[in-house]
Amino acid sequence: MREPTTRQRPRPARDRLPTGGPELLSLLARLLRRPRRGxxxxxxxxxxxxxxAGDVAGLLRRFVGQGTGRRVPHAVLDPATRPxxxxxxxxxxxxxxxxSLEAFGTARLRFRHYPLADWLMHQTLADGVDAADSGRAALVRRLRDRRGRRSAEEPPVTGESGFGTALQVLLWLLRRAVPSAVFRVAVSGRVPLVGRHYRWFMRQQYLAPRQSVTFLGFAERLTAGWRDGEQPAQVDKLLLHAFLEDLRQAYRRRFWRPGDWRRTAYPVLLLDGVAVSTVxxxxxxxxxxxxxETGRNDPLLVVAVADEPPPxxxxxxxxxxxxxxxxxxxxxxxxTRRLRRAAAWLVVLRLAQGDVVPPPGVTPxxxxxxxxxxWSRRFLPAAVVLVLLLAAGAWADRRWAPDCHPSPTGQVRVQMVDGECVGYSDSAGQLFNSDPGQERLRAVQRRIFAQNRAAEEVWRRSEHRRPYLTLVYLGSLTGNRTRADEESYVSEREELEGMATAQYALLKESAAADGAALLHIVVANGGRQMRHAGRAVTMLEGLARDDPTLLGVVGLVESRTSTAAxxxxxxxxxxxxxxPTLSADRMDENSSLYLQMSAPNSDQARMLEAYARQVLKVTEAHVYHTTGEGSSLADDLYVSTLVDGLRERFGDxxxxxxxxxxxxxxxxxxxxPGVLVFAGRWSEFDGFxxxxxxxGANPPRHLxxxxxxxRYMANPGLRASAPGNLPVTYVSKAALATCGALRAAQARRDDARGTFLGWVRADDLLEPPRCRDDAGPPVGERVSLAYDASMMMVRALESLAARLRHADTGRRWEPRAVNPAGVHAEVLRQNAAGGYPGVAGVVRYAPDSGEPVAKRIALLRVAEVPDVDAEPVEVYHCGAxxxxxxxxxxPA
Structure with a gap:
């Protein structure tokens, strides 16, 4: 039986039985009614x-035993009469x-395990056995007879003709040989679906059944005489466990058996006159x-009536x-059940007189x-089939949708969860997000999937010589409320563009460069605020087992408890x-394989305080925080750790x-006159x-x-409609990768940033191309961060590949030669030599830490938020x- 994982609560009034009686009867009515689900x-x-207090047991007997039609299955025992x-x-x-009586208006409860155990306890093998037979043989014969084999006294079929002889042989096969063979197979416990109740005895825990090797040996130990060597308490527990197992099976609900759903009330055992140390x-x-001890629940409600509480x-x-x-x-x-407390299942209630005796004139x-x-009733079986077909259709509709469905090509696994398409895809057969206004998000997915096919083709033509790896982008690609003309997933689109740029750069390597890796990208959606990231990771676990080229995950766009999970x-x-962008402090505590590309929030808080004190010459601060729709400060690790950092830095x-x-x-x-700090989510910044x-004309001096x-500033549509003309200074994690900074780096022959600028300007990559001299949108800071993250993994794999085949450069690449943990270790090894020279700044990690040390961050200022054409100006930075x-x- 399924165990509820949450605290039980009283059911609403519509689910309670109208009793009209005292409180005791109301309590029993609530407990005995079986929930429709679970x-x-x-x-x-x-x-x-x-x-x-009155005759409690008598009242209970009338309560459960007087109904007409469908009654509650019940048994009434008075153990006081048993010394x-x-x-x-x-x-x-x-x-x-x-x-077992068929007296409750429904199909009678059927028992299989308990009657067999009780029957075995009544068998005596010491007496009445022929001298030529052993006790085991007698037990086998009786067990076989119990299964319904033809009695040995039944007269055989005789005949003089060949037909009579053949018929006699056929009947012997049907009545003796076949049942005997089936019985042997059943008691062996080795064939699934045959002899399940025999197999159950060997898998339960009482009387150490494994010591008997076979069921027949175990059954022999239960018979009279042989049972004397066993502990009586263990025998009693075995009988009780078998009895409860029969009840569990009787109360199972299987969708292909509508009769299982007709049991709508739990059976109840009424024990009257219970006293301590009695039966x-x-x-x-x-x-x-x-x-x-078994860890199993059962559907039996026990009501014991006593004059004193149990010890x-x-x-x-x-x-x-x-x-x-x-x-x-x-x-x-x-x-309490885990600790095996002696009173784990006991609820002791004290009855007063008014609890039992109904008010005058009221009959319960x-x-x-x-x-x-x-749908569980006996009429119209065809209706049941129709319901199942409709349910299957409803299940498919909930699981998939026209824009969320398995694809016959590529690696695609998706599922509808709370109206969002969660899962992964590496094929254009499944694009995430069909909302209006998100054409650029879909376009970069198409670009990645097209480059996936190109990378596979290049790998095939290289006769699999080049190293080949798969990275998963895991982000929030659905769930935001958007206008038809509003691009609401700018940050996720930029990160995908950064990975597409890394993939594009590797495809541009020479065909003869056997040491240059090829990148395959799988796009995965964890839902709004990463709420369904756990479901997506479960799907990715299967992909990791099947695809040895899968070496890492890039993304996880928001620092929340769901992200940490x-x-x-x-x-x-x-x-x-x-x-690329997670920055909540101590996120690396959730994974020993986690590496963060951005400075932690503690660095961000330090920079904001230093800027206020050194440049603005103010010390006092007001901080407002937000956590986004449907979230809380405890769930939002980004906001909570940032607020903690600001509180620590500013102090009094x-x-x-x-x-x-x-x-x-x-x-x-x-x-x-002080600094007003917005420490919240971008989705609330417009309202702020x-x-x-x-x-009006008297705004706060420093925002x-x-x-x-x-993320807000990277969205031209939001900025253009921003209220007011306030100047805003905000934190940037990649100020070194703005168009102006990239052009300056190219002019001073900075190869890494100059090459990156060339890629994002290309005609056949991003739509539209970025940082063109004449016009074009900015590159977006998350493009460079995701590019750096992808290339760190690529360079680590190339280094491992070079060491693995340094003596044979023409050898085919074997994906199973490396594993994800090994590539992660190689990233750290390369990093220890001086850091990774990323486009967004050098990345260094301290030993045993996934947070970068002294990573470059900056403050950018815009004079007017709605002025989309004006490029932000760097006014302050920390790190190198x-x-x-x-x-x-x-200051910059």
């Missing part, structure tokens, strides 16, 4: 009746007899132990607190099992992650730290500017913004562009 855990209810506490088999036998108390204790849990709760007691028990159950209704779903999963899978000079939400006014900041527009605002580390910060 199953609830059922406690062992121990009712302590107070003096004068001693060692008669568990007899109690279970009576319980089995009562629950009733022993049964309750054994139920608790079996549930703990395992002497504390009692009043019946009026039953709901609260049940919820507390359900919440604590996973821990009998508890009737709810009607089953209409995805990092942990990728670390478990063994895939390195190179994150931080005179206001507050959360800003859409619609909140900011008139208190009008004319503020609108709130400051109220200041600083974090690097998330770079090239060469040795330079942690100092200075």
């Amino acid at each position: 199953d609830r855990r059922l406690p062992l209810l121990w009712l302590v009746r107070a003096a004068g 001693g506490a060692d008669d568990i088999p007899a109690v279970l036998r009576e319980l089995h007899r009562q629950l 009733g108390h022993t049964l309750v204790r054994l139920l608790n132990d079996v549930r703990n 395992e849990l002497p504390a009692t709760r009043a019946l009026r607190e039953a709901d609260e007691a049940y919820e507390e028990w359900a919440e604590a159950l996973p821990e 209704r009998a508890l009737v099992a709810p009607d089953p779903p209409w 995805a990092l942990r999963e990728l670390n478990r899978v063994g895939l390195p992650v190179l994150a 000079r931080l005179t206001r730290l507050d959360e800003w939400r859409t619609g909140r006014r900011l008139t208190q900041e009008c004319g503020y 500017l609108r709130a400051l527009k109220e200041c 600083l913004a974090d690097d998330s605002v770079n 562009a090239d060469g040795p580390p330079d942690p100092a910060c200075r």
